Every structure is written in structure tokens, then in C-alpha cells.
Amino acid sequence: MKRTLSATALGIAATLALAACGGGSSNPLSSGSGSASSVPSGTAKAGTIHVGAANFPESELIAQIYAAALNAKGLKATTGDPIGAREVYLKALQQGSIDLVPEYAYSLLTFYNTSATQTATSEVLAALKMKLPSGEIVLNPAAAEDSNSVTVTKETADKWGLKTIADLAKHSSEVTFAAPPEFQKREQGLIGLKKKYNLVPKSFRGLQGTAIAQALKNGQAQAANIFTTDPSIKADGFVTLQDPKHVFGSDNVVPLISKSKASAQVQSVINAVQAKLTTANLAAMDKEVQVDHKDASTVAKQFVSDNGLG
Template structure:
């Protein structure tokens, strides 16, 4: 659901945060970014222009990529966030940008809405087949931002929960909180029933922060919360494992034009990907979205902390 951003339907976070900015401009990255770099339209010859969707996590990852490249002597610039997937992919194809952080499963379902692949290797292979000939995916990070079934620590301890299968044993005691569409989707209650026989006693259709609040207040015993949502950190929630892959694996992947994907660039970005985990991405999301720290500052700290400079 999150960040699938098909032409017909954007993801929930995108729906809330993405405007169709840049859609009417020949160069969507036309202004200076918060990093103080040159705008994409005036980037030095050969510089890699890193684009981002218009939500904080995408902007953060873009800033990390740019900081890592610059730290190793490869000129990289960032600009204003662009908008929805169909806008920034068009910018990539037209050459307005050269690199953008992506999410593997969401990118696959943009190209193939009926995709059934969910395991990481299968998702990656399917995406590669759909990409334009001028683009390529680099290595995926362990970090992913995907749908989850999440519970409070109190509930996890009470029922000894580690996996969704464990929760299914208590279905008759579970009120499930999630966006309305979760109820009828394969990546939702339909899939949870088919693969885990999880059929909650009731369903609360909620949006945004109300989902985490219902979980926190015990108005729901389980909820659909995205894996890097700051509430997981701030409220100490427990994400249940999904070994049967009801939810597609949305690992973070750099999508880059082949012309800019030199061996040096690939090596630098692969090193970033190797250090990027769901846990540290969620912590950085919290720093940006909850603690209101500057994105460029958080990105540079990540580079420093992980020896990527």
C-alpha cells in the first residue's frame, strides 16, 4: 500500500504528503536544496543530480546518497523534492535527475500492478525486467519501509508474540486498526486470512496517526503501521515477523541512469546500502519528523557514524 504510487493510486503517505509539484516544469529540481548544493538545473558538468519524492524519508535518503558521493569526491547535488512516482520517474527518463531512492516492491507494482512476487529476490528480478534500458537498480539495503502487523510491547509479552502466526492464535481477541482499504486487499486482511488464518473479531478503519493512537490506547490490539513510522520507536511497538510474505518487501534501492553508474559511483552507493537498516532509517525518520532536525545534518551524521566519508 505505501509508496506503490501507481498512476491510478498513490500510497497513503504519498497521498497525504505528495503534491503534484514539478509536474508542469521541464526541470522539477529547479531550486536549491537544504544541503546548500547547486540546484539540479545548474549542476556542474558530470555532477550526479539526486532526486527525491516529496516526503521526508525519500528526501533524507537522497541527502544521504548525495553526502556519501560528495565525501568520496564525486560531485552530487540535490534539489527540491519532485512529487509522485510518475513525475520523478519521468524526470529520471528525461535526464532532469540521475539518481533517486526507490522502494523495490512499490516500484514493481507501479510497472506491474498485478505483480504477485513478494520475496526480495523475486521482486528485484521482476523490477529489473520492467526498467527502461537506460536505467539500473543498484544493491538493495536491508532497510525497508513496508506494511507491517504491529502490536504493543505489552500485547507481545502477554501473548508471547513474535510472528503474525502467533497473533492468529488470538484472532478472537483482536481488534485490528488500519486504513479502510486494508480490509479488502491481498496485502491486508485477505492475505492475512489466506496465509495465517488471522481473522480479527473486529476492524477499525482509521487513517494516519489515529492508527498508532488506537494501538497505544488499547482500542486495537494489532495495527497496520509502516515499518519506519516514528511511532514504532517512540511508543515501543513490536513489529511481528511475516515469514509467509503477505506484504511485499519494500527494500530501499537506488535507481540510477546507467550513464552515471560508474564503478566508483556503484561502490560508494553500495557501501551506503550496506549500512542502511530499517532500524537506523526509522531512527533518522524520528529525528527529522519528530525532533525536527535538519535533513542535511542527519544525513551527514549518518555518513560520519558509519565511516562512509
Template sequence: MTRTRFLAAGLLLAAVVPLAACGGGGDPLAPASSPAAGGAGGSTAAAGSVKVGSADFPEAALLGEIYAQALEAKGMTVTRQFNIGSRETYLKAITGGEVDVLPEYTGSLLNFYDKNAKVVQPDEVYAALQKAVPQGLTVLDKSAAEDKNSLAVTKDTANQWSLKAIPDLAAHQADLTIGAPPEFKTRQQGLVGLKSVYNITPKEFRPLQSQATVEALKNGQVKAANIFSTDPSIAANGFVVLEDPQSLFGSDNVVPLVRSDKADGVKSILNAVSAKLDTTSLADMVKQVVVDKKDASAVAKTWLASAGLA
């Protein structure tokens, strides 16, 4: 979801804090603070403290919980600040020092900092991102896990309009309604890129969040929807993800974004997480949280144990 990681409320409320609007007024973090309880084995932290944040969709909060528990397992004190908002909001939080660590996505973050970036291959995107992040921030090792933005349609729409790839939508612009998170309207990995890359301008854009986007697609209220590639609703509903021949959405590997003054203290721990995290594992964990309604902290704990990280 851009990664707008879409990716991103009804079905999702049970396991993760409700999605927040991407407002920018005041201190977005004040009500969300939740100090962690002790480190591994119930010991209090002796290795320092860190504030872990996340964007306002379930996968991001899940990844934040994975990072938090991995750090706690090594004796750090962690404060959780999850579901802060969209990228436009939570990047202000990390640059301002309200949080120290965020799970991010390589391609989407690169596009945020460099709207003219043309690289699309994972290693090229990561290398460019390392140069693009502003002073005071750094990215640690990227993981193999990838969750990309995508445009999805129902099977009926795909058959009716003969759709296989995003460019096929151009012939149906007069009837095209797209549902996506609000920020999709102004992002390159959104309506701006659809116009500049594919010369597609929908008849209507409907700003929606997460499950509301899925429901709107299922019910025919929108003809296409921005849904993250790991979202279990794609398989559950038989949605057709349109091919992206010009790589508008590019590669999007999960990567920790960290304040530089905290990097030395968390680097080895979070790099170990990235070394173990892959797309299959991530998609399975998201399903457990979103579909199976399991608690995100329990899902994170189980995965970390299986990976030998807790």
C-alpha cells in the same frame, strides 16, 4: 508505510520538508528545487551533476540526503528534489528526467512494476526487480537496510481481539478500520492484497499520512495502521506489529533507482553507500530525525563520516 514506505505530518515537520499529497497535476518538482552547495572541502564539482529526489516521507528524504552528500563528497554537483510525492508521482519524475536518482525499496518497487510477482526473499526480489524496471532506468546494489510495510495495532486491541498475525483480523472485519496513506487503498501491498491474500476487507479505510496515522491508532480512531517497520513510533507506543505469514509485504531493501544515462557516473559512489547501510543504522537515523528533531542533513553527514564515505 506501502512502501507506501509508510513509509508516511505534525511530529515530522521539524527535520524534514512537510509531506506532500500524492497529486499528479503539473510539474511536481518546480517548488522543491534546492541546489547543493559545492562538493567536498567546498570545491565546485568537476565530476558532473545529478538531481537526487525522494518520496514524501522523512526516511526517504533522509536517504536522499545521504545519497546527495555522498555524491558531493566525490566532487559532483547535486540538486535536491525531495518530498516529491507518492511512488505514482515520483516515478513519473525520474522517467521524465526531472530527477536522476531516487532511494527506493526493492519489494515495493517490484510490486509496482509487476503486480503478479511472487518472490519474497531478498535476493530473489532484487533479481526480479532488475528485470522489471523499465528501459531507461536501472537499480544499483541493494543495501542490507530494510524498511517494510506493516500492519500495527495497539496492545489493547491485540489483547481484546487476540491478534498475533494479519489473518486474525478476518474475524473482526465488521469493526475493522484501517489507517494508511491514500495510495494504500489501491495497491497490492495494501487493501487489494489484504483482500486477495488474506480475504480481509475492512469496514472502513481512512486515508492518512505519517504522524496522523500514528495518532489515529493511539487514539482509537483506527484499529490497525500501515506503519513502516523502522518507524520509531512502534517502540515508543508499544504497538504490536502483526505477523505476515503469506509475506504480503515481502522484503523491502533500500536500493538506489537511477536513470541509465547517469548510472556510470554514480554507480561506484552509491554502491559504496549501500555496502555500509544496514537496518539498525537506518532506524537509528530515522529516530534522530523524527523523534530527536535533528536536522536530516546533519544526521546524514555524521553517518557518512562514520562509514568513511565523506
């Protein structure tokens, strides 16, 4: 809520105890706030780019990649603790305590415009640019895409014959839904699922990070909001339901940056990173961080080195 947007740390905050749009699924669209739920104080130092992140592992990882690439080119960049939900880190960007943050295109668009109908990447980006605050811009979208999803176990899919979210909606009275708390109030969440599929679960479990996938695996929930790059989908054999009515749109990774720090050199470095980020290599790095428990900054630096970004 990925990014509900979500969507969101707690994968790490609650597991690293924080990740998209991930591990255990916060939401690129959202992202509950791991340990930090208030806007960071202070202003980023002049001449330094402070890269912020939502409180889920994938957002932290991408933030580390941006910082590593900037530092490799002689531009001073710093990172800090994950910040929290979209409402919180966007406020931090507006107030100047961070300068740059990884975002997810469709999730960010629907945050600013809950009635947005665009779903294709180019349309989403064009609409998003029209909605951004005047002091911010988005740079090039990556091919990497991490969307919110409605995911179930293979056992549940087989039992109820599930292929689409509409199929699941027929069993609403039997469904406990696990997701970050903010998923309840997102268009890319229960609001949109009710509008487009009449999916109204009997109960909701507000969880964070890996606890979401664990609830699904343990039968404490019959459906969950899990990022499409989350390693648990493959590892646990989960089934991501099709979304023909597009509650969840094109959530390509996009850098959101303050215009005051978006020099031509900074844009060139970050856009070069974007050109190398694919869904496949992002998912592979998510696994390294969330499953193999490698340090995110180490994985990020390796990505920068391997892709000639240094």
C-alpha cells in the same frame, strides 16, 4: 507503500509536514504527496545528479545521504523538496527532472508487476531488474529493510488475541484502518490484504505521516499501515502483526537511477553507502529526524562521516 511503497513529507508535510519504508508511516510502497503532487518541471543540470525523494521522512533522509556521499567525493549532487507518491517521482525520473531516488525493492517490483510472487531479496531484485524501464537501473540493495506492516496497539492485540494479520481479519467488521490514501489501491495494501487474508475493514482513514500512528494511538483506528522502522512502533509499544502469506515482501533499500547518470564513479559511491546501511542504523537515524527533530541533511552528513564515505 514504502516504502505502498508504498508507501510514504507528509510525515514531513504533515508533520515535518513528510517516511518509510516511516515515521507516522507513509509507506515505502507508496507515499502520498506532501505538498507536491505533480511532476517537477525542468531537467536536472548536466554534470549534476539531482536526488529526488518520496514525501516521507525516511526517503528524504536516504536521499540526503546519497547526495552527501556524492558531494563528499567531488561529484555535484543536489536535493529538493519531496515529490510525492511513487507514480509521481517515477515519472519525474523518466522525464529527467530527477536522476536518482531511494526505493524499496519489493514495493517497486509490485508496482510494476502486481502479480509478482517473489519474496526473497535475491529473487525480488532479479525480477525487478526485468521490469524496469530501459533507461533505469537499480544499484546494490542495502541490508537495510523497511517494510510495510499491519500494526495495532498492544491493547487491541491483547483484547483480540492478535498475532497475525489472519487473526485481525476475524474482526474486520470492527476495524477502522489508517494508512496513506493510496494504500486502498495497492497490492501491498487493502487489495492484497483482501486477497490473502479476507481482511476488509469496516472503514478506512486516509492519512499521512505521523497522523497515522496518532490515529492508532488515540483509538481513531484499530489497525494501521506503519513502516517497520518507524520510531512510533517502539515508542508507543505497538504490535506489528505477522504476515505469513507475504502481502509485504523483502523491502530492502535500493537506489533507482537513470542510466545516463550512472557512471562507474557514481555507482561506486552509492554502492558504498548501500554497504553501510543497515536496518538498525536506518531506524536510529529515523528516530533522530522524526522524534529528536534533527535536520535530515545534518544526520546524513554525520552518517557519511562516521562511515568513512567522505
